[in-house]
Amino acid sequence: MKLEGQIRIPSGCAISAVISKDGNRMNGEKIIESMKPMHDRSNGLGGGFAAYGIYPEHKEQYALHIFFDSISAREECEHLLRKSFEVVKDESIKTRTIPEITDEPIIRRYFVSPLNSVLTALQIDEKEYVVRIVTKINIELKGSYVFSCGKNMGAFKAVGFPEDVGRFYCLDEYEAYSWTAHGRYPTNTPGWWGGAHPFALLDYTIVHNGEISSYDANRRFIEMYGYKCTLQTDTEVITYIADYLLRRQKLTLEEMASVVAAPFWQTIDKKCPEERERLNYLRTVFSSLLVTGPFSIILGFEGGLMALNDRLKLRSMVVGEKDDKVYIASEEAAIRVMEPDAQNIYAPAGGEPVIVKVKEGKF
Amino acid sequence: MGIEFIYPEFEVVRNQNRCIGCRVCERQCANEVHTYDADGKVIISDDAKCVNCQRCVSLCPTRAIKIVKSDCRMRENANWADDTIKEIYKQANSGGVLLSSMGNPKPFPVYWDKILINASQVTNPPIDPLREPMETKVFLGKKPDSIERDENGKLINNLSPQLKLELPVMFSAMSYGSISYNAHKSLALAAQQLGIYYNTGEGGLHEDFYVYGENTIVQVASGRFGVHDDYLNAGAAVEIKMGQGAKPGIGGHLPGTKIVGDVSHTRMIPEGSDAISPAPHHDIYSIEDLRQLVYSLKEATQYKKPVIVKVAAVHNIAAIASGIARSGADIIAIDGFRGGTGAAPTRIRDNVGIPIELALAACDQRLREEGIRNQVSLVVGGSIRSASDVVKAIALGADACYVATAALLAMGCHLCRTCQTGKCNWGIATQNPELVKRLNPEIGSQRLVNLMTAWGHEIKELMGGMGINSIETLRGNRLMLRGINLTEKELEILGISHAGE
Numbered sequence: 051m052k053l054e055g056q057i058r059i060p061s062g063c064a065i066s067a068v069i070s071k072d073g074n075r076m077n078g079e080k081i082i083e084s085m086k087p088m089h090d091r092s093n094g095l096g097g098g099f100a101a102y103g104i105y106p107e108h109k110e111q112y113a114l115h116i117f118f119d120s121i122s123a124r125e126e127c128e129h130l131l132r133k134s135f136e137v138v139k140d141e142s143i144k145t146r147t148i149p150e151i152t153d154e155p156i157i158r159r160y161f162v163s164p165l166n167s168v169l170t171a172l173q174i175d176e177k178e179y180v181v182r183i184v185t186k187i188n189i190e191l192k193g194s195y196v197f198s199c200g201k202n203m204g205a206f207k208a209v210g211f212p213e214d215v216g217r218f219y220c221l222d223e224y225e226a227y228s229w230t231a232h233g234r235y236p237t238n239t240p241g242w243w244g245g246a247h248p249f250a251l252l253d254y255t256i257v258h259n260g261e262i263s264s265y266d267a268n269r270r271f272i273e274m275y276g277y278k279c280t281l282q283t284d285t286e287v288i289t290y291i292a293d294y295l296l297r298r299q300k301l302t303l304e305e306m307a308s309v310v311a312a313p314f315w316q317t318i319d320k321k322c323p324e325e326r327e328r329l330n331y332l333r334t335v336f337s338s339l340l341v342t343g344p345f346s347i348i349l350g351f352e353g354g355l356m357a358l359n360d361r362l363k364l365r366s367m368v369v370g371e372k373d374d375k376v377y378i379a380s381e382e383a384a385i386r387v388m389e390p391d392a393q394n395i396y397a398p399a400g401g402e403p404v405i406v407k408v409k410e411g412k413f
Numbered sequence: 414m415g416i417e418f419i420y421p422e423f424e425v426v427r428n429q430n431r432c433i434g435c436r437v438c439e440r441q442c443a444n445e446v447h448t449y450d451a452d453g454k455v456i457i458s459d460d461a462k463c464v465n466c467q468r469c470v471s472l473c474p475t476r477a478i479k480i481v482k483s484d485c486r487m488r489e490n491a492n493w494a495d496d497t498i499k500e501i502y503k504q505a506n507s508g509g510v511l512l513s514s515m516g517n518p519k520p521f522p523v524y525w526d527k528i529l530i531n532a533s534q535v536t537n538p539p540i541d542p543l544r545e546p547m548e549t550k551v552f553l554g555k556k557p558d559s560i561e562r563d564e565n566g567k568l569i570n571n572l573s574p575q576l577k578l579e580l581p582v583m584f585s586a587m588s589y590g591s592i593s594y595n596a597h598k599s600l601a602l603a604a605q606q607l608g609i610y611y612n613t614g615e616g617g618l619h620e621d622f623y624v625y626g627e628n629t630i631v632q633v634a635s636g637r638f639g640v641h642d643d644y645l646n647a648g649a650a651v652e653i654k655m656g657q658g659a660k661p662g663i664g665g666h667l668p669g670t671k672i673v674g675d676v677s678h679t680r681m682i683p684e685g686s687d688a689i690s691p692a693p694h695h696d697i698y699s700i701e702d703l704r705q706l707v708y709s710l711k712e713a714t715q716y717k718k719p720v721i722v723k724v725a726a727v728h729n730i731a732a733i734a735s736g737i738a739r740s741g742a743d744i745i746a747i748d749g750f751r752g753g754t755g756a757a758p759t760r761i762r763d764n765v766g767i768p769i770e771l772a773l774a775a776c777d778q779r780l781r782e783e784g785i786r787n788q789v790s791l792v793v794g795g796s797i798r799s800a801s802d803v804v805k806a807i808a809l810g811a812d813a814c815y816v817a818t819a820a821l822l823a824m825g826c827h828l829c830r831t832c833q834t835g836k837c838n839w840g841i842a843t844q845n846p847e848l849v850k851r852l853n854p855e856i857g858s859q860r861l862v863n864l865m866t867a868w869g870h871e872i873k874e875l876m877g878g879m880g881i882n883s884i885e886t887l888r889g890n891r892l893m894l895r896g897i898n899l900t901e902k903e904l905e906i907l908g909i910s911h912a913g914e
């Protein structure tokens with residue numbers, strides 16, 4: 051049977067998120083709980099979480115979370131890490147032994163800083179450098195897979211049901227101002243840990259529910275700009291699109307939403323002239339980054355998150371709030387588990403981005 | 414007769430029981446096949462002159478006529494086919510180059526027919542075009558590499574000029590001269606109504622048609638016929654014709670007999686003189702020269718119009734396309750070896766060039782590998798026969814398609830492939846006023862609009878089935894295609910998997 055990446059595996063899913071606008075940190079208990087009522091939206095072949103603000107004592111370094119298949123893979127990869135970065139700390143990621151999660155790889159965490167001398171020589175910025183090294187490891191080093199590489203944040207994922215994955219990684223011991231979660235329902239997969247979601251690049255993480263019909267058009271376009279879609283998943287390509295549009299093209303989140311879930315031409319035509327020109331421009335210039343087919347995604351980033359549905363709203367997604375917190379999930383039940391008194395529950399329209407940012411200085 | 418005799422290819426079969434002697438066929442056939450025999454009070458036919466254009470068949474009020482392929486054959490020979498032998502006779506008779514028209518009719522593989530389209534089941538939903546918006550609008554032209562903002566952070570519109578198409582299909586170049594005034598008018602009217610473009614071809618633009626400029630692509634070919642400042646600025650885009658799929662590597666020759674009246678005026682050459690387009694542009698002997706012409710035309714049109722460079726699909730087309738993309742062109746049009754023509758040497762038409770499917774796949778892939786695919790749009794033609802061909806072309810990587818033969822068919826062409834004689838009974842490939850008036854531009858344009866509207870519906874159905882509601886996300890989406898009956902190599906070039914994979 052072919053591995054994820056050699057073949058494209060469609061899947062359905064559950065997603066959930068919570069964020070504190072005041073930057074109050076919460077442990078992972080609630081987000082784990084939120085996945086339980088959506089148990090049937092996953093099938094035990096992948097679950098994962100992303101957490102922001104969890105490494106305040108190392109917030110200047112990139113936190114690399116890496117899976118290794120073997121000791122030799124680890125040695126090879128560590129050799130490359132030491133050559134490329136100053137490794138400030140190197141530890142194994144704490145896990146709990148539970149019967150639901152088996153066959154785990156070696157899971158380690160490295161806090162690293164790029165070497166200034168190397169950056170100057172290559173004439174690229176720090177983030178671009180980290181992306182290049184991570185891409186190199188994931189493509190070239192067999193048996194090593196970096197699944198998280200942002201600052202003061204981390205992704206945690208495994209083969210299993212999301213609530214088990216959360217317990218496995220002891221997420222109740224982490225404190226984050228923003229959490230996202232994902233349960234996966236792949237139609238077939240040999241169950242590879244790297245294939246679980248969220249998919250992360252720098253501080254961008256994506257959890258996604260859907261199966262996009264634009265996949266190959268998006269992939270073939272984004273691969274022109276140095277990305278390599280090794281997993282052949284929607285989540286991976288959407289993460290690269292986010293990175294390309296936000297970090298490299300410096301679009302705003304709203305502008306990115308107008309590209310990825312562009313309004314229909316007939317809607318654009320009804321806008322005021324200035325808005326029409328803006329939307330026409332974005333849609334024309336980045337036409338190959340339009341994403342069609344069903345999706346609901348939550349894009350996590352440093353200091354906030356954005357939820358977005360495809361423009362026809364072919365996947366469910368609801369938003370609710372209470373005090374300083376905003377909750378987003380595939381089903382209202384998940385929100386109610388996290389906050390029984392959640393208010394203003396509504397389903398955002400297709401293509402309408404929901405952007406939540408933590409107040410400046412609070413993260 | 415004797416040694417020069419070649420038995421006619423077709424036989425005109427008239428059912429005398431149905432024939433009422435109305436003599437319609439006699440009046441309709443410009444090839445003078447039918448004559449009335451006053452003595453016998455019957456109509457007789459000279460089969461030898463018949464080109465099987467089906468005009469008399471279509472107009473006979475009692476359905477008394479049919480044209481059949483003659484069964485008088487040479488002795489069978491797998492190596493020496495009938496046509497091959499007869500071509501030898503013709504050349505032994507005349508000493509001349511064989512001429513043909515329309516596209517390559519030989520049984521080469523048609524890759525469109527070996528590619529299958531995907532549809533959604535279960536994991537994602539198909540979309541019903543009758544209920545949901547289904548978008549087929551396309552913008553052709555160069556896209557900027559990066560965005561720019563003004564001091565207030567507002568996006569600056571740094572887009573180069575674009576062509577806006579309501580459907581990813583345009584009518585490709587057919588010159589006034591090779592086709593009639595009424596045919597051009599039909600195309601112009603239809604393009605305007607459909608929100609797409611037609612293309613003047615290399616014969617200039619008749620002054621009556623300047624009003625359709627917004628839907629016109631004006632062509633500049635090696636003969637530079639009819640090219641002047643007003644002409645260049647009359648259209649929405651300028652196309653430099655470097656080559657044509659039906660006859661890569663050679664120029665064109667419109668015989669003096671077709672250079673009459675307005676045709677001569679529009680082409681800016683004397684009546685009755687042959688219009689000969691040289692094989693190369695004599696100011697383009699290399700890629701850097703092309704760049705100069707591209708920019709000369711941009712200068713002449715104040716950088717307000719996209720420039721298209723049209724080339725024939727030949728062996729190293731991917732490298733050529735990459736060169737063109739870097740020459741400043743906004744759009745590359747590639748014409749496959751099945752593309753039509755008003756006249757071409759038979760040997761060239763039938764043996765030179767490569768299929769558009771392979772050329773397209775190779776070019777799109779190469780431009781992506783070089784990271785410059787967004788700098789140009791790709792338009793492909795020769796031959797796109799149906800809505801499913803369009804969908805397959807776009808999924809392989811085209812931005813839009815050029816159609817010509819299908820448009821001619823809509824206007825009445827019956828593919829008799831004798832356009833070079835100038836006696837088109839359907840009023841298309843002729844300058845004979847009596848024949849030209851057989852094509853009513855109102856009807857012609859309506860039929861073109863009907864055809865494209867039908868294709869539009871079919872394209873939307875196919876897209877909806879794939880769960881795609883915007884043509885942009887079909888472009889280059891090769892995962893939506895599978896090959897059938899193709900070799901590993903063919904699949905590799907097309908960049909698609911085999912059915913069942």
Ligand code: SF4
Nearest residue numbers: 442463464466467469
């Ligand atoms: S050339 Fe056309 S009109 Fe004339 S006999 Fe043949 S089919 Fe009929």
Ligand code: SF4
Nearest residue numbers: 826827829830832837
């Ligand atoms: S355009 Fe006229 S002459 Fe040419 S193939 Fe069609 S019907 Fe025949």
